Amino acid sequence: MIIIRKTVAINSHLRIVGIEEDSLMYVCICNAIREKDLRTAARCCGGSAHAVYAALGHIPQCCQCLEEAEDIITEEVIAGDTIVSAAA
Numbered sequence: 001m002i003i004i005r006k007t008v009a010i011n012s013h014l015r016i017v018g019i020e021e022d023s024l025m026y027v028c029i030c031n032a033i034r035e036k037d038l039r040t041a042a043r044c045c046g047g048s049a050h051a052v053y054a055a056l057g058h059i060p061q062c063c064q065c066l067e068e069a070e071d072i073i074t075e076e077v078i079a080g081d082t083i084v085s086a087a088a
């Protein structure tokens with residue numbers, strides 16, 4: 001089952017993106033960082049986008065991706081806190 005997360009414009013067409021497909025998308029083109037890899041790194045090391053990129057062995061270059069990266073990292077931190085809270 002694909003959970004509809006958002007729509008994006010691809011080649012002037014709106015496209016529905018599910019979580020599975022979305023996780024394969026690149027967040028950072030300069031460093032070829034996929035969303036799924038950013039989420040995994042965020043769960044392991046946390047911190048700012050710069051810190052998570054460093055954990056992946058990269059540094060931001062054009063910085064166009066940093067706002068989205070910070071949003072994704074925040075989602076993972078919140079999800080991690082929710083899991084820890086539920087287990088406590």
Ligand code: FES
Pocket residue numbers: 027028029030031059060061062063064065066
């Ligand atoms: S797209 Fe991430 S640094 Fe350029």
